[in-house]
Amino acid sequence: MLGQMQSHPLLISNLLVHAERHHAEQQIVSRRVEGDIHRYTYKDLAARARKVAKALAALGVTPGQTVGTLAWNGYRHMELYYGVSGSGAVLHTLNPRLHPDQVVYIADHAEDQVLCFDATFLPLVEAVAGRVKTIKHFVLMTDRAHMPAASKVPNLLCYEELVEAQDDRYAWPQFDENSASSLCYTSGTTGNPKGVLYSHRSTILHAYAGALPDALNASARDVILPVVPMFHVNAWGLPYAACMVGAKMVYPGAALDGKSLYELFESEKVTMSAGVPTVWQGLLAYTEANNLKFSTMNRTVIGGSACPPAMMALFQQKYGVQVLHAWGMTEMSPLGTVCTLKPKHLAMGADERMAVQAKQGRAVFGVDLKIVDGDGNELPMDGKASGELLVKGPWIVSTYFKGEGGDPLVGGWFPTGDVSTIDADGYMQITDRAKDVIKSGGEWIGSIDLENIAMAHPAVAMAACIAAKHPKWDERPLLVVMKKPGAEVTRDELIAFFEGKIAKWWTPDDVVFVDAIPLGATGKMQKNKLREQFKDYKLPTA
Amino acid sequence: MLGQMQSHPLLISNLLVHAERHHAEQQIVSRRVEGDIHRYTYKDLAARARKVAKALAALGVTPGQTVGTLAWNGYRHMELYYGVSGSGAVLHTLNPRLHPDQVVYIADHAEDQVLCFDATFLPLVEAVAGRVKTIKHFVLMTDRAHMPAASKVPNLLCYEELVEAQDDRYAWPQFDENSASSLCYTSGTTGNPKGVLYSHRSTILHAYAGALPDALNASARDVILPVVPMFHVNAWGLPYAACMVGAKMVYPGAALDGKSLYELFESEKVTMSAGVPTVWQGLLAYTEANNLKFSTMNRTVIGGSACPPAMMALFQQKYGVQVLHAWGMTEMSPLGTVCTLKPKHLAMGADERMAVQAKQGRAVFGVDLKIVDGDGNELPMDGKASGELLVKGPWIVSTYFKGEGGDPLVGGWFPTGDVSTIDADGYMQITDRAKDVIKSGGEWIGSIDLENIAMAHPAVAMAACIAAKHPKWDERPLLVVMKKPGAEVTRDELIAFFEGKIAKWWTPDDVVFVDAIPLGATGKMQKNKLREQFKDYKLPTA
16 A cells, blocks of 8 residues: 655755755855856855756757756756756766876766866867767866867857856756766776766665754755765765755865865864865865864864874864764765764763774665675674774665676675774774775785874875785784874884874784875875885885 | 666665664653553664564555554553554554544554553543454554453454564565555644644654754754654654654653643653643643743654744743744645754844744755745745745655645645745744634734734633624634633733734724633644634624
8 A cells, every 4th residue: 555645756956946946045055167266146156057957958968868067066066956957958077186097997987978177188178079979069167268279079068058048047957866966986096987876766875865963964054065075985975965955065176285274264163174184184274374263163064084083183172173083985885984973972081082983884764784704794893803894875886887796786785995993872883994904814904094193193195004925824914104294203103103003913014104194186196106106015014 | 867876765764773872772661551651762663663564464464554543652652653564565644633533543544453552541442343344453562461360342452462472583575665564644733633644754864853952852862752742643753863862862652731741851851852832831830830840851742733922932931942943844744844953043032033033944954845825826935925825745644545635736836825924034024814814804813913912811711713794894803712710801901912912903893802822632622612602702893
């Protein structure tokens, strides 16, 4: 027997309609690539998104076709989030940090019909324009005054002209909520990037779950500045949650340095932000150097990589900014877990509470987690057993776009490639990437713990721990360190720094100093490159 | 093109699985009809709900069949919420405040197979047991020790025996998320009650929306005591939101007097509650008389009827308990709007802010609202235009159970029977029930405003304003007043009390004093009975 409730599809356009009716005057503020601060309202966003939908139709885009973007976080990108998906087309956010060859591969694979891009990326688009096969229209996201006098891109169109040529009379189409809404490719550290095709249903459910008090806790009283990019992992769903709750949004554009971010946090009275640890390093370096405080920011969500404990302590204890550790993946829309506390944790001392906050947190409702051993048997939730993390839920990938790489699921679960523990309260903690685990004498050593300890040393800017070959133990930990400018520390001092902080046999066998640690397109350390670089490294213990 | 996300139905059992994995040790505390306080955990709830599912199957209940409950707010009722719906059967919550004839009508209409009830309601069940046609099993929700020695109910079963006869090895079935999950009948002030058949999908979406920061803001750090009954309007969705967020739940059972509630609020450290104004009157009378404070409660959600401004002021200004005005209906699962504030309201003075809080609030995402004139034309959202309120959304009724009363929708919208305004920020304010509006010389006078003013008078316990016939104006307002025990006030003093608070022509033409104002099964004033009583009343102005 079926229920007798109204049948309404969960559509992304509903978010915009809701925001326009309930938060018409709420602001969206953007630092533009053009250099100035742009400011308008949800009412303006809604009208412009309708114009975008009409402009794309005028360019010949039909429902189900893909529209690519290469853009920073800003209001025009948000218009495309809604205008493209709302009209039934598919928003394909390309990551401009990828190699041009990968951009060409992805644009072709996705069969993008139109590519909208910020002026920053004109050189990249010029480099690929002659190579991509399906893109019929290149649209520079600026006004006529900022269009280049000449460009190697054929028939370069002006976004503002296209949009403003339309009126805003447009009714969002209604269709199956399982229709594709957007597409994002994994960063693809090995092999070709693979596409994750989100649906309207998955996006709305993800926005509901992500806005909950125990997730990002987004409300109409928040001012949210997402540093996490709209060109990757959907800015953790914040551009969607924004319309759901009517938060003021502040988009930083291309200026992600500490000074620019800090000024925007203060001038726009930002209450909440979200980003990867490397961004916060720049921000905190700036505030530390200039003896500054945050006037309004009360929390920041940190994900993408584990947040170094030293950074968490600094944010919370010195700046009064609560850190919410979070974890997710492109394949998960991306939110999986957020580390919000239970009442018993609030009663703990600062150190004990920090140990809980070091975990990536509890699953938001909708996501199921489990850890399994090498044979696929579920391991206990005791905070000790460590195994590969598997996930399932309505905003988690079932297959990659065009069936790339076959069926990724194992018995209905998606294997994340992360190794983690889960405690009895449901708090998950990543101990390593499956491929980064150091297998010493049949036991596993988690590289992340070692890195966190090293990063707490005042002379260390960044540290990676990788497996080096060992004749007796198979693998032993090798610590690769990038020092802070002007700082000095020796190998022996760093080795001694681990004493008492970890089981003795986990201590790295050696330390090497490098000028730079390679970072991938999403700001994560590329340990595969380090493993390649040090594949013949001879440990002193060997 | 469809997205490539995993396909998982939104099922009520998912909530319980989530709670068991993430909040196993969180408490559920109940004041039992047996007289004591019962305390267990979500882990216990999950195991017992599985046993309930098996026990019902053993009684012959199959998916799609209905199981009735006549029960207070308590853990056994919560077990039935999950055990019945989770197994694919339909939970039918009956309202014990209805007349026995209506209980018989509803049980027959719903084709209940089993009826589970608290000991309080044994006399009611004895009165109807011989008359209901489909109920095969009557289950008293208690243990063997508390079973009556004899009963007029044939083959009376003991809940604890049925449940504990089962083990808890049970896998929740997976099925279409649009399947019926539960059934609740409207209180039916005119004609027979009509059934609203909820689905698993509507229930989950409603729980997501209801837990959002700008709705009930429910988290794992909350201790929630729902006074609003589980036997009607699903206790505003809190038994579902509870599992979604892992809040500690406190159920008051049958003891809804001020003293019992206050003691539970304090002993269990309740942070949030929800109920109708009449319940809070009793609670505040107790705290006022005994000079008490709330140690932990920081907010309460008030709905069902408009919260009198005097009550809101008392809660907020004296007790530091924030009042969240809310509005919904049985037909809406029930949540429609919640009055949480925007930043600009927080900057206002107390009086100005109270004027915003007097409104029923903004639609939670998922619900669309509009107001229309007599011809169905949409009226502006200007906070002034007043018209019938129409709603739509995925947790709003499409048709009543068994098609009772034909198609209730008008162009896809459900007419609520409420008359309201909506302001430019989306805040809706009920001005009246469509049938309670007083039509004076072609203009509308809202009865609720007049009642709120009267209730602010220190001598008034309750006030209803109804239309009385008038030869010139068709209708004029007549104020029906129940005085506080021992308090004195005259007709002329009350009439004078309106001066300067409202347009002069809105002032009631007369006042009558009564010993009691009739209340319906959900605690609302039954103005239809008053209209009947005073249908021949001759106004002094006539």
